Amino acid sequence: MTDQISAPDIFRMDRRTALAATGIAATALTAVACSSYGNTEKAAASTNGAQDKRQDGSTELAKTSEVPVGGGVIKGDTVITQATAGAFAGFSSTCTHLGCKVGEVSDGVIKCPCHGSKFNLDGSVAGGPAPRALDTRAVRVEGDSIVSA
Numbered sequence: 001m002t003d004q005i006s007a008p009d010i011f012r013m014d015r016r017t018a019l020a021a022t023g024i025a026a027t028a029l030t031a032v033a034c035s036s037y038g039n040t041e042k043a044a045a046s047t048n049g050a051q052d053k054r055q056d057g058s059t060e061l062a063k064t065s066e067v068p069v070g071g072g073v074i075k076g077d078t079v080i081t082q083a084t085a086g087a088f089a090g091f092s093s094t095c096t097h098l099g100c101k102v103g104e105v106s107d108g109v110i111k112c113p114c115h116g117s118k119f120n121l122d123g124s125v126a127g128g129p130a131p132r133a134l135d136t137r138a139v140r141v142e143g144d145s146i147v148s149a
């Protein structure tokens, strides 16, 4: 007499085996999700130009064409402004109030979303609770690029 295994017997698991399988599946899904998230961050960093290292060790932050005259852009942890044509300046994107990252450059000012501080395009305080100007970041123009100095 031979043992016959029916289909339901093949798929029957004890409770411990089922829990272990669930844990392994959850771990695998988490690993895949984290891996995908990292790739998205790298792609975003590459897209915004903040991670493009150059042969001389400087970093390309932006193309000059990306920075509007009378405005600016935020690239990674650097704010790049162009108050007048060709006058580029760089600043830390860390607000001098309580350390939030400034969120946007619009209407001729750099704005912090946390408590409403505003900074002029030269980094000086334009309003809000910030006690001092944004820290400067040395930048220079090379060709059509703005690079860290």
Ligand code: FES
Binding pocket: 095, 096, 097, 098, 099, 100, 112, 113, 114, 115, 116, 117, 128, 129, 130
């Ligand atoms: Fe920017 Fe408070 S941290 S206004």
